[in-house]
Amino acid sequence: MRNLVLLFLRFGHFILFVILEIFCLYLIVNYNRKQRDIWANSANIFWGYSSEKWNDWTNYLSLQDNMDELAFENAKLKEKLINYELSPIFEKDSLTKLNNQYELLTARIVSNTTDRPNNYLTLNKGIKDGVQKDMGVISKNGIVGIIRDVRNDYAAVNSLLHRRTFISAMIKRTGAFGELRWIGTNPQIVNLGSIEKHNTVVVGDTIVTSGYSTHFPPGLMIGTIEATELPSGNNFHDIKVRLSNDFGALRQVEIVKNLKQAQQLELEQKVKGE
Amino acid sequence: MNNVITQNILRLFFFVLVQGVVLQQAKLGGTFFNYISLFIYPLFLLLLPLRISKIALVLIGFGLGMLVDGAYNSPGVHTAACLVTAILRPLVLAILEPREGYNVSLGLTVKSYGLPWFLKYAGILLFIHLLVYFVLEIFTPIYIIEIIGRTIASFIFSLFLMIMYMIIARPSV
Numbered sequence: 001m002r003n004l005v006l007l008f009l010r011f012g013h014f015i016l017f018v019i020l021e022i023f024c025l026y027l028i029v030n031y032n033r034k035q036r037d038i039w040a041n042s043a044n045i046f047w048g049y050s051s052e053k054w055n056d057w058t059n060y061l062s063l064q065d066n067m068d069e070l071a072f073e074n075a076k077l078k079e080k081l082i083n084y085e086l087s088p089i090f091e092k093d094s095l096t097k098l099n100n101q102y103e104l105l106t107a108r109i110v111s112n113t114t115d116r117p118n119n120y121l122t123l124n125k126g127i128k129d130g131v132q133k134d135m136g137v138i139s140k141n142g143i144v145g146i147i148r149d150v151r152n153d154y155a156a157v158n159s160l161l162h163r164r165t166f167i168s169a170m171i172k173r174t175g176a177f178g179e180l181r182w183i184g185t186n187p188q189i190v191n192l193g194s195i196e197k198h199n200t201v202v203v204g205d206t207i208v209t210s211g212y213s214t215h216f217p218p219g220l221m222i223g224t225i226e227a228t229e230l231p232s233g234n235n236f237h238d239i240k241v242r243l244s245n246d247f248g249a250l251r252q253v254e255i256v257k258n259l260k261q262a263q264q265l266e267l268e269q270k271v272k273g274e
Numbered sequence: 275m276n277n278v279i280t281q282n283i284l285r286l287f288f289f290v291l292v293q294g295v296v297l298q299q300a301k302l303g304g305t306f307f308n309y310i311s312l313f314i315y316p317l318f319l320l321l322l323p324l325r326i327s328k329i330a331l332v333l334i335g336f337g338l339g340m341l342v343d344g345a346y347n348s349p350g351v352h353t354a355a356c357l358v359t360a361i362l363r364p365l366v367l368a369i370l371e372p373r374e375g376y377n378v379s380l381g382l383t384v385k386s387y388g389l390p391w392f393l394k395y396a397g398i399l400l401f402i403h404l405l406v407y408f409v410l411e412i413f414t415p416i417y418i419i420e421i422i423g424r425t426i427a428s429f430i431f432s433l434f435l436m437i438m439y440m441i442i443a444r445p446s447v
Contacts, residue, residue: 028348032348
């Protein structure tokens with residue numbers, strides 16, 4: 001208490017000064033028309049600016065949620081488009097009757113490699129989300145790989161950059177189809193085999209999925225032909241395809257559920273067995 | 275002692291009256307003189323006795339500012355400037371203290387300490403007073419040029435006015 005009195009004796013005039021100055025500023029911005037307008041205006045600008053910045057920041061924090069939401073929406077739209085294109089013509093005018101064959105499920109990549117001879121990805125969706133072995137995985141730029149194994153919360157994917165991933169692909173322009181496989185060197189180039197030599201192959205042609213496998217719907221972008229040659233005495237073109245997907249930059253993917261996969265496989269197995 | 279108090283009270287009314295009635299209207303024609311404001315009343319704070327307490331100085335500054343603001347119908351603007359002048363007066367006096375110190379029995383006038391000393395004393399405090407006043411009067415940092423320009427112009431004319439007063443009225447306390 002004594003210290004407080006001393007403090008006031010010493011700095012009382014300054015404390016009084018500060019209090020009175022604040023009182024003056026209060027008077028100025030409340031009872032002077034011009035100053036009040038300027039004050040109100042500046043305050044508006046300041047608070048407007050501050051709340052805008054704050055909103056920017058909170059938006060940034062919820063970016064991941066927004067992204068997931070958008071990706072989910074995107075998947076639903078793509079799913080509709082794929083199924084719509086597949087459905088027979090007479091059903092097209094009634095959207096409610098669409099006979100859905102494919103469902104898309106968004107997932108985020110948890111881990112990814114591109115520099116090994118056999119590359120894998122891990123996704124944050126698993127059995128609890130309905131993921132099963134042998135489902136295809138695609139991204140907005142093209143195909144990614146095939147689900148190899150699933151656990152409750154995660155799924156392991158054989159990347160397209162895996163030497164035992166074979167994907168049925170076709171040249172969009174001619175419809176000639178072959179098999180896509182990676183030879184394990186450049187993560188941007190895959191080989192397209194089994195295109196017979198009577199087919200014309202042009203550098204720059206688009207390669208899409210054929211839809212003959214059960215993993216992917218037809219017509220999904222894979223890449224473009226980078227180089228082609230026909231070795232003498234060989235029946236097949238040796239085609240190098242530049243992938244449209246940059247595997248190093250993948251973040252968000254979609255898992256393709258083919259609702260008729262089991263049916264198709266069973267039938268194929270049966271025919272083969274006979 | 276009584277003489278000092280009477281003198282100061284009379285001076286207070288004189289300055290506030292001159293400021294409120296004459297100098298407020300002193301628009302000597304043209305836009306140029308709207309630019310310049312003439313100030314005499316800060317002189318009252320400058321001429322208060324040397325030994326006055328700091329708290330009293332702040333309170334008197336507040337009162338003086340309120341009186342002038344009443345005349346100008348600008349609540350707070352002159353008062354804020356007066357408070358700054360009042361709080362800084364002891365500091366400026368300490369800086370300008372003559373080699374032989376202040377004589378307690380003398381007033382802080384031209385007569386006591388000479389014109390050069392008084393010019394420095396009044397100049398520093400008047401400039402700060404005007405700067406604070408125009409900052410609060412114009413109230414927009416964008417017009418910094420106008421704030422400084424009006425401060426300097428008003429400073430020259432007001433200081434001249436104060437020296438005129440000191441020479442003509444020759445106050446001794």
